[in-house]
Amino acid sequence: MAFIEIEDVDLVYRNSFGHEVSDGTLALSGTNLTMEKGEFIALVGPSGCGKSTLLKVVSGLIRANKGKVTVAGETVTDPLKIVGMAFQNASLLPWRSTRENVLLPLEIVEPHRQRFRAEKAHYEDLADKLLETVGLEGFGDRAPWQLSGGMQQRAQLCRALVHEPDLLLLDEPFGALDAFTREELWDVLQALYTDRKCTVMLVTHDLREAVYLADTVYVMSARPGRVILDKKIDMPRPRKLEDLYSRDIADLIQELRHHINVARTDE
Amino acid sequence: MKNIWLERLSPWILTIVLILLWEVIVKGFGISRIVMPSASESFYAIYEFRVGLWKSSLTTLYSTVIGFGIAVVFGVLMGVAIGISRPVYVTVYPLMVAFNAIPKVVVVPILVLWIGSGLQTSAVTAFILCFFPIVVNMAVGLATIEPELKDVLRALGAKERDIVIKVGIPRSLPYLFASLKIAITLAFVGAVIAETVAGSEGIGNLMLVASSNFNTPLMFAGIIVIAAMATGMYGIFAALDSRFTGWATRGSMNFATAGG
Numbered sequence: 001m002a003f004i005e006i007e008d009v010d011l012v013y014r015n016s017f018g019h020e021v022s023d024g025t026l027a028l029s030g031t032n033l034t035m036e037k038g039e040f041i042a043l044v045g046p047s048g049c050g051k052s053t054l055l056k057v058v059s060g061l062i063r064a065n066k067g068k069v070t071v072a073g074e075t076v077t078d079p080l081k082i083v084g085m086a087f088q089n090a091s092l093l094p095w096r097s098t099r100e101n102v103l104l105p106l107e108i109v110e111p112h113r114q115r116f117r118a119e120k121a122h123y124e125d126l127a128d129k130l131l132e133t134v135g136l137e138g139f140g141d142r143a144p145w146q147l148s149g150g151m152q153q154r155a156q157l158c159r160a161l162v163h164e165p166d167l168l169l170l171d172e173p174f175g176a177l178d179a180f181t182r183e184e185l186w187d188v189l190q191a192l193y194t195d196r197k198c199t200v201m202l203v204t205h206d207l208r209e210a211v212y213l214a215d216t217v218y219v220m221s222a223r224p225g226r227v228i229l230d231k232k233i234d235m236p237r238p239r240k241l242e243d244l245y246s247r248d249i250a251d252l253i254q255e256l257r258h259h260i261n262v263a264r265t266d267e
Numbered sequence: 268m269k270n271i272w273l274e275r276l277s278p279w280i281l282t283i284v285l286i287l288l289w290e291v292i293v294k295g296f297g298i299s300r301i302v303m304p305s306a307s308e309s310f311y312a313i314y315e316f317r318v319g320l321w322k323s324s325l326t327t328l329y330s331t332v333i334g335f336g337i338a339v340v341f342g343v344l345m346g347v348a349i350g351i352s353r354p355v356y357v358t359v360y361p362l363m364v365a366f367n368a369i370p371k372v373v374v375v376p377i378l379v380l381w382i383g384s385g386l387q388t389s390a391v392t393a394f395i396l397c398f399f400p401i402v403v404n405m406a407v408g409l410a411t412i413e414p415e416l417k418d419v420l421r422a423l424g425a426k427e428r429d430i431v432i433k434v435g436i437p438r439s440l441p442y443l444f445a446s447l448k449i450a451i452t453l454a455f456v457g458a459v460i461a462e463t464v465a466g467s468e469g470i471g472n473l474m475l476v477a478s479s480n481f482n483t484p485l486m487f488a489g490i491i492v493i494a495a496m497a498t499g500m501y502g503i504f505a506a507l508d509s510r511f512t513g514w515a516t517r518g519s520m521n522f523a524t525a526g527g
Contacts, residue, residue, distance in 0.1 A: 059422050081424035087415040095437050095514045107433065108423045143514060163423070 001073055003037035003199055004058060004167075009067035011053060013223075027053045029224035031067070037166075040193055040200040042210035044256065045220030046264040051203040054225065055169045058201065059083050072166065081109065084160035084168045084198075088175040090152035092144035098155050099140035102127040105163040112163060130158045133195070134188050150181035154188060161192060170202045174209065183241060186212055194237060207253050207260075208244055211235075219256060221263045229259050304484040309491060312484035319473060324492055326469040327458050330386050331500075334393025335454040342398050342450075343443065346405020350439070351431055356406070367399040371457060375464040389461040389469060396457035397450035404446035408439020441515035444508035448501055455497045 011028040027050040035041055043051045056062040057069055060079040069076040084105070092101045106112040106123055116123060128140050134154040136147075144152060153173055160168060170189075174182045190213060193200055204210050210217045211233055219229040231252065235243055243249060286306045292298075293305040300308055313320060349356045371392060378388045412434055420430050462471025470493050477485040509516075 056418070059418075061418055061421055079421045079424065081422075083422040085419050085422045087419075089413070089415055091413050091416045091419070093416075093434065093437070095440075095512075104420075104433065105423050108420060108425045108429055110424075145514075159419070169422070 001070075002034040003039070003072060004033070004035040004201075005068070005070045006031055006033040006054075006058070007068045008032060009054075009057060009064040009069060010224075011050070011057060011062065012065050026224035028057070028064070029226055031220075031226045033218060033227050035199065035201070037072075037199055038197050040202070040213060040215050042202045042204055042214035042217045043220060044204060044207060044210050044217060044260065045225060046222045046260060047205070049220045049222050049263075050225030051220055052171050054220075055085075055171055055201060055203055058167075059085065059169055080167070082166040084163065084165035086153075086156045086160040086168075086170050086173045088172040090144070090149075090156040092152055092155060092159075094144055096144075097140060098136070098142050098144060098147065099124060099127050099131070101144060101155060102130060102140075102158040102162050104159060109163045127158070127162060130162055131155070133192065134158055150177055150185060153177060153185060157185075157189065157192065161196065161198075164196070164198075166198060168198050168200045170200065172204055173202075175205065182206075182209070187241075189213060190238060207256050211249060211253055211256070212239060212241075212244055217256060219259045219263065228263060229256075231256065301481050301483050304487055308484045309487035312482075312488035313491060316485055316488060320470075320488060320492055323468065323470045323473040323489075324496060326386070327389070327455070327462065327471070327493065328496060330389035330461075330469065331393050331451075331454045331458040333386075334390040334395075334457060335397055335451055337390070338394045338398040338401055338450060338454070339447065342401030342446075343405055345398075346402045346439075346443075347409060347431070347435075349402065350406035350409025351427065351435065356410070360406075363399060363402065371396050372460050372464060375461050378461070379465045384465040384467060386468075388465055389458040389471075392461035393454040393457035396460075397453040400446045400449050400453070401443070404442040405439055408442035409435045412438060441508075441512040444504065444512055447504045448508065451500045451504055452497050455493065455500070459493060 009028055009031040010026060013025040013027040031050075031054060033041075033054075043054060045051055053062065057064050058071065058076070060069075060071075060076040063077065071080060072082070092098070093104070096104070103116075103123055107116050112123070124140075128137075131137065131140055131154075134157060136151060136154050136158070139147065139151065139155075144155065147155065156173065160170075173189075174185050177185065186209060193213075200213075202210070202213060207217075214233055217231045217233060218227050219231070220226065221228045233252070235249065244253075290306040293303055304312070345359075349359055374395065375388065375392055378391055382388060382391065409431065412430070416434060417430060420434065425433070458469065459471040459474075462469035463475055464471075466472040470489050474486050474489045477483075477489065
């Protein structure tokens with residue numbers, strides 16, 4: 001059995017209050033996707049196609065109206081507790097230092113929650129080590145607003161990973177960054193992934209990002225979203241930015257772009 | 268360095284200029300002290316009636332602080348309830364707006380009927396006036412938690428209670444302190460209104476007695492004293508605010524302020 005199985009999922013579109021809209025507009029329709037443990041996948045598609053919604057369905061934050069979602073062999077009905085999440089907006093807590101922000105999940109997730117007070121020094125050490133691996137050595141005491149946008153995203157990745165989740169869900173985490181910082185962070189994420197071997201679902205608008213990072217890229221149709229294409233990316237790891245400019249990869253990105261354009265005009 | 272001092276001193280300089288202007292205009296036009304006493308006469312009245320003013324001020328301060336204290340406790344509790352629960356918000360909030368729209372001075376006679384005139388009436392009026400902004404600001408701070416942040420925490424298995432404690436309460440502290448600065452001045456307004464309408468003591472009552480005796484300098488003395496007290500209390504809460512929520516002035520949060 002695959003680690004994540006999404007079978008025939010339908011989801012009624014919700015407004016910003018989380019209420020289902022009365023006309024029953026579908027955000028997802030007949031969506032299927034399976035994923036192995038330790039796999040890194042990317043979801044791309046036209047905007048508003050339900051990519052982020054699919055992430056929320058997998059994490060159990062939203063329940064599908066129809067179909068079945070299983071993660072690690074269990075049907076998802078409530079929010080999962082093995083998940084780390086990161087978003088386009090770093091949403092670090094401004095009243096906490098960067099280190100305390102990274103530690104936040106440990107104050108909530110069992111079994112760390114029980115031990116947190118007693119073993120605070122140990123956990124702070126852990127957070128500092130993690131910050132070091134993303135290039136934020138010595139920034140633990142800084143307030144989040146003292147960090148640049150790219151640094152905030154690095155800190156957010158640390159927060160998403162500190163409790164060693166089995167599943168990492170990333171919703172356009174690099175969407176608001178400039179091109180150079182974004183490419184730097186691809187390598188940060190790739191290093192973290194190779195190191196930890198967790199399962200990653202990445203939602204992105206950037207096809208190069210998707211191809212560079214993922215083992216499989218899934219293309220979704222316009223709303224109501226469903227997966228219309230999956231593409232294995234055969235690039236050995238660790239990947240290098242130069243690889244993106246090889247002929248095969250350039251062709252692959254072109255092909256993906258073409259599929260998304262078709263999906264957009266099908267609306 | 269010079270500029271910093273000038274910045275700090277500038278409100279005091281303006282105060283002194285205004286007082287001098289007051290003195291010069293009243294003296295220059297020869298205005299009767301029954302209509303408008305000069306600054307020096309008003310300040311002398313503070314000295315002359317210091318015993319009565321001191322006693323009245325303490326009474327007013329006492330009822331203000333009691334009303335304010337109760338409003339903080341219940342306002343925060345109510346604000347938390349409204350902020351975290353949509354059913355409570357939908358049910359309670361419109362009624363609170365309606366109650367808040369009532370001009371508070373009209374409820375004082377009713378309060379007198381129920382609990383008599385005196386300290387308790389002033390305290391309750393102070394409470395009624397400053398309760399609303401505390402509730403609203405506390406609720407706004409809790410209700411506007413970023414949805415992504417909620418998702419991060421919920422995906423870790425956080426209960427609603429965890430979200431409130433880890434994020435909601437700290438996040439709403441700047442909103443709360445902003446409201447406390449408004450609320451303490453409103454509490455003074457409430458207490459003095461009650462004393463003026465129904466009291467037998469306090470600054471409000473002192474003003475009423477001075478008025479009926481045509482003792483205008485004493486009335487101005489009362490105004491100066493009450494203004495000084497309210498500004499002082501405001502200063503205390505402004506200092507607490509910058510001490511506990513200094514992070515917010517660097518962040519990008521916008522504060523809703525509400526008056527009553």
